[in-house]
Amino acid sequence: MLSKSKIEFDRWNARQGISSWAFQVFQKHNKELTEMYISHLLSKQYTYKSLTENNAEFKDLAHKHFDFRDNSYSDVFNNIQIWSDNFNKFDNWTNLNAIMAMSANLETYMATIIKLALESDIGVTFNATRKIDGIEIIKNSDKYPFELEDKIISCTKGDWSSRVSNFEKIFTFSPTILKNNISSLDKIRKLRNDIGHAFGREIDKSRNHNVLAPVETQTIKQEKIIEYLKLLFAIARAIDKQLMSNNIGEYQVLYFFHRLTPFLKDDENISRKIGNHATLLKKELSKFGDNRVGKLFCRGLVQYYWNLK
Incomplete structure (x- = not known):
């Protein structure tokens, strides 16, 4: 665990x-x-x-060793x-x-x-x-x-x-x-x-x-x-x-949370509000690709953000 x-x-x-x-x-x-x-x-x-293993020499015709799928290119290299x-x-x-x-x-x-x-x-x-x-x-x-x-x-x-x-x-x-x-x-x-x-x-x-x-x-x-x-x-x-x-x-994570705020539900119970927002932040960060944050970190970040005037 x-x-x-x-x-x-x-x-x-x-x-x-x-x-x-x-x-x-x-x-x-x-x-x-x-x-x-x-x-x-x-x-x-x-x-x-491969050319060496096939005994190729520089004077050899190119099409002897290469398969030109488009014949119009076969004369490009003598x-x-x-x-x-x-x-x-x-x-x-x-x-x-x-x-x-x-x-x-x-x-x-x-x-x-x-x-x-x-x-x-x-x-x-x-x-x-x-x-x-x-x-x-x-x-x-x-x-x-x-x-x-x-x-x-x-x-x-x-x-x-x-x-x-x-x-x-x-x-x-x-x-x-x-x-x-x-x-x-x-x-x-x-x-x-x-x-x-x-x-x-x-x-x-x-x-x-x-x-x-x-x-x-x-x-x-x-x-x-x-x-x-x-x-x-x-x-x-x-x-x-x-x-x-x-x-x-931690500005980039704060900004990430800021962009979530229009979609968050308000709650008169401050502690519950912070807890719910922290849970959502952790979930969204994980979906985003940042799995290195825990609930304690997210709760502290959310509380910091909402305490800003």
């Missing part, structure tokens, strides 16, 4: 080991990208292994060498697009978690962290009264030196791993822009109108992809830990 959770609700102190829901989504996207990328690596390995050259280009193109995907994942996560932190602790922008509870503003306002977009953009657009500087202006400090990897992050940013805006070529060179030949595609190795995946994951985790510990606390 499972023991009851003894964890109590603490507004500004997130439960130990709890990451934000935004980070959990980031993790899932990161896992998805990693699995797709590894499946590509395995396919590449298997293809070349031999295995030409196929291999193009496959390696595709392999590099896959690497480049992996950079774009992982970079976008980090920036989406950062925009989400920074917005969450500012909503929770808007006082941090006035050098008065934790002095204003964002959920109290949400509870009493039809529309959030503070404009956050400019601050979010300042941390997610431009070069990484300015992003980190703006992050520190808002939140006082930033994770060491973020500050120590500005150079690598800028390399990723520039590469992502080249991929997105110039077909994987350097943007400035690609916009030269006095040429007829295409600019060479930039190359990136598999080892660098794995290195960047690990780095961006570690940076996101460090940001999450800082903002959850200092500015967010």
